[in-house]
Amino acid sequence: MQALRKPRPERGAALETVPVPIIGPNDVLVRVRAASICGTDLHIYAWDPWSASRIHPPMTFGHEFCGVVERVGDEVPELMAKPGEFVSAEMHVNCGHCRQCRVGQPHVCQNLEIIGIDRNGCFAEFVSIPAKNIWKIDPAIPEHYGAILDPLGNAVHTVLSGDIAGQTVAVTGAGPIGLMAIAKACGCSTLFATEVNAARRAMALRMGADLALDPSAGDVVAQVREATDGSGADILLEMSGHPTAIRQGFQMLRAGGRASLLGIPSQPVTLDLVNDIIFKGATVHGIFGRLMFKTWVQMTELLKSGKLNLEPLFGERLPLGKFADAFKMLEGGLAGKILFYPNGARR
Amino acid sequence: MQALRKPRPERGAALETVPVPIIGPNDVLVRVRAASICGTDLHIYAWDPWSASRIHPPMTFGHEFCGVVERVGDEVPELMAKPGEFVSAEMHVNCGHCRQCRVGQPHVCQNLEIIGIDRNGCFAEFVSIPAKNIWKIDPAIPEHYGAILDPLGNAVHTVLSGDIAGQTVAVTGAGPIGLMAIAKACGCSTLFATEVNAARRAMALRMGADLALDPSAGDVVAQVREATDGSGADILLEMSGHPTAIRQGFQMLRAGGRASLLGIPSQPVTLDLVNDIIFKGATVHGIFGRLMFKTWVQMTELLKSGKLNLEPLFGERLPLGKFADAFKMLEGGLAGKILFYPNGARR
């Protein structure tokens, strides 16, 4: 089969012909229909220091996808997966026996392996997935949404890591996951987005933000405070990973509020712990991955009921062979979610 | 009456004769039985930059006390307070109408006033307290415990800001409040304390710690991890305010765990947000004051049932006139909770 590979420890990728994965008795072989490119894939493509420390070439990358079950292992119960079903998958494979797995927090498993990072991923015609990680896609959900359930899950997990109804929300950073959070978070009362890029601010408003503020053009902390009678926002959803945005986010959070942090800063961040967290009596949630599989149920429900319109977020749809174009567009900045179709033209 | 005052904006204090406070219709006048000295009082005495920015001399300080109701205002219902009752008080006075007060978080009120900091306090023969802030002390609780309910409340609020039963706990910093937390936290399974001072480590073991570790003598992070099969502690109670201890605390916290931060760092702290909070999926609670008045109920229940032995924490008992000795002992380091008896010798 064809697969997009990181052949060597250096920038770039290569389309190669490799054997179809051989599956074990508890695994499922999926024929990939569509796969989406994550920011992490850009890091792998560019071969940054994080990639160099984590990725072991040669390997196939990619971890956001949907497809059709081709074959199941001997021990897979029919109710979990059978040939012909349209599925996606949680690509974080947990061990099942560490303390976190045992107390109901498998999403922060101590021995986590990520498909597409620690083993061969979905930028290929076929991918092998443990049966317990397979997620059947409800027929009411449009096919291409199936390819972005992984990042949508990040957004939904962030938004729903605490109460949200009837509360004011500040989202710092309106990249793809920030925009998904905005789309979902509209169960809140008033939503403020901060984002330096004008096109993304426009998109934030289109996705449901009430106010899209530019940190480079004014005092966004003062603006959010003013719009909340001086209290600050009830909830902060930090989606940027930028130290300044993180600090501004905490400053615009009201005392007693909730901050959920998903954005990944590239280095340690200096925080005014006393005024921004301790004296505020704030609650801070670190967000990693998605709840397994509560977040998937929530996403399915929201998508089935038509309460999440993500259409504006989708970008180009390309065959795997056009990968160089895809990465170029994404490195340029503002492309939407680009989808690969490894098994040929989209329907 | 006699009162211990900060007469001028400079180091020191003075015992002065001032009028007994005149109370309003919703206030209660309390004859102070015993008052305890907090770390904050040391800052006020020393006149550090924080004091200079917050305190307006001349004023009477002190905010940990117990006493007997002397007189009540005309609008105070008999069930809330009546002359002769033995009481303490929540010294954080909330406004009742800001957003936090309205959503059930008065302990982080936007317009909070602290008695003994923002208005005259309890280092005096009498103190005036709003009736709603009065706390009646259960007769089963020893008198001198009444003088330290304020800091004990900090400790109990920190410990009980999340589940604790059947979990492992790391306490960083074994000063008076850290030690109270240790005493209470023994509803947990295993308790690790880290503390550089040997006498405090000994006291930590005496109060119930299973292991008292010295950060200056070894790798406390590795020690806690080893003692938890590599997972780290389920819960971090940060009581030191020291940047190194804060960072070590987060490193010894297991993924998915809870960190409750009470210690007050004197400047911004640089954190490895990605590895210590975000990828860990940790929950962080900033802790300020005490829940009004849930924490007071919890304390009362624990003290009544004999489940909290704090006897080893008490130090000297002195008349107000010996204030210079008291502050000298405390500035020297290791004194226990010193109690003033403004109305004369202890019973």
Add this chain to the structure above:
Amino acid sequence: MQALRKPRPERGAALETVPVPIIGPNDVLVRVRAASICGTDLHIYAWDPWSASRIHPPMTFGHEFCGVVERVGDEVPELMAKPGEFVSAEMHVNCGHCRQCRVGQPHVCQNLEIIGIDRNGCFAEFVSIPAKNIWKIDPAIPEHYGAILDPLGNAVHTVLSGDIAGQTVAVTGAGPIGLMAIAKACGCSTLFATEVNAARRAMALRMGADLALDPSAGDVVAQVREATDGSGADILLEMSGHPTAIRQGFQMLRAGGRASLLGIPSQPVTLDLVNDIIFKGATVHGIFGRLMFKTWVQMTELLKSGKLNLEPLFGERLPLGKFADAFKMLEGGLAGKILFYPNGARR
């Protein structure tokens, strides 16, 4: 002033001239703009056994209203209320010193007094309210909504007594509060309503229900299970108080789900505790009043943000003198929320 009174312990009411209330130092006198009739008022009017046991004539009833502050007591801070402000009020007056008040649950105070039931209410030109119970109405909220914040609060408290986003919900009973719950609960995924009355089913669909089922015409339990792939609904909001509906509600609840009970059955109810609650691992919330004042903040936010359209629920608007017509319409069944205007014609 004119007031609608229960003059004697018997069916009926009378419009009488009585003195304007004299307020205490912590009270606020409000000139009533609009008042709404609750089901409880129907019980008082009809003088049912509950009324006979609780109400002490002569008294003025009515407990849902909005109006303008006329005068404030001497001890009322300006920030809490001042003349000319447009306000409503929490009519449950808590004592402030019982255990529930102290642990942050004043809505279930042991010594609760209800204005309009235990003391003179708002079916009058003026009503006296303790300042702490006054709720300022945000100018962005339409005037007539101010008169129904009390029952809307019941609905919002019921809906938000647990998580709701991305979950399926069954509402049993589509009376006024049930319909308000439906309007709010639309942050859920799929909403099922059960209701025997066809007009109310139609209204339920209009307010946002996805499916309105008739228990008299089919097996609603089977219908909800079928629509949820056999699982049952994630959440039950019981708004009917009818024993059959309560039992059906529990049967249509999935294992591990949440049931919030607001409807008031007129006698004890026989439940299959084992299969409906225990083996299901269900969580059941008894709902009384509104959270003080978290629910009021949530309502305000939802109304300000335009996320609650309750317009279809309003009925006639009448002067107090037309009370006999009003009660007749309501006893007949299907009237919307009728508003009295005690101080003259609506604006």
Add this chain to the structure above:
Amino acid sequence: MQALRKPRPERGAALETVPVPIIGPNDVLVRVRAASICGTDLHIYAWDPWSASRIHPPMTFGHEFCGVVERVGDEVPELMAKPGEFVSAEMHVNCGHCRQCRVGQPHVCQNLEIIGIDRNGCFAEFVSIPAKNIWKIDPAIPEHYGAILDPLGNAVHTVLSGDIAGQTVAVTGAGPIGLMAIAKACGCSTLFATEVNAARRAMALRMGADLALDPSAGDVVAQVREATDGSGADILLEMSGHPTAIRQGFQMLRAGGRASLLGIPSQPVTLDLVNDIIFKGATVHGIFGRLMFKTWVQMTELLKSGKLNLEPLFGERLPLGKFADAFKMLEGGLAGKILFYPNGARR
């Protein structure tokens, strides 16, 4: 091997020789060290209506045990189980794909199978267990405790289904699980037990109850209210399944309190829903099984730290052949937890 079987649909049991179970690739074969008799086993032995509807003879029963891993299937990771390890098991086998399994509530799986009820159990020399259900027993825990982790888990799940520190607790029913709950619940402040049997009341006091009340000799509701200043207990743990005790339990619960129901009534129960749940604003938890596997972690921590002394609860230790004696003692009433040793004399 030898196994205690229900050979036919009638009262009784038989010791038979059957083949050692053949395990699948994801299973573990355990040599049973000790097994304990549950109340459910008494029902199966007596062949009551529930047994007749659920059990399909011939089969081996028993579902509380500990033992040593004899052999593991080919697909079982070494970290999950390997020969020679001392283990117990969660005997509720969840499907992994229903809604409850997917949202993190596998303990109320829709397709649950119970080993020892729906398939062959542990009253035998060997038992086959799915690897994911194996629980390794910490070496610090005494061997015989390993045989009662299943019922201890019921108790711990009940006690810890909500906050407990610093709260008053009423336990209705002091059978074996009630007594385990009492032992654990001592993280609370004051514990009241109600129990008609004098020997069990004595045991309740021995296990940590502060007050053991006899419902046949006085008004236990009034007694608990009086001992709580009229408020009622903060928490009810219902362990009896008796309708009268359930009703008394709800009456002794304070408004705003938590009731966790584990006891299984044999028929529907009539409740005063209005006064006992709705107007009280109570929270009710149905309790089934144990959290998988959070409860197991909590138990392990509590047992390791020496905070649970269950020694008084153990009764006779017998070979499987003495089963008739064992059931006779248990049907007589007051025996402690009887342990079978299917592979010969205890160490």
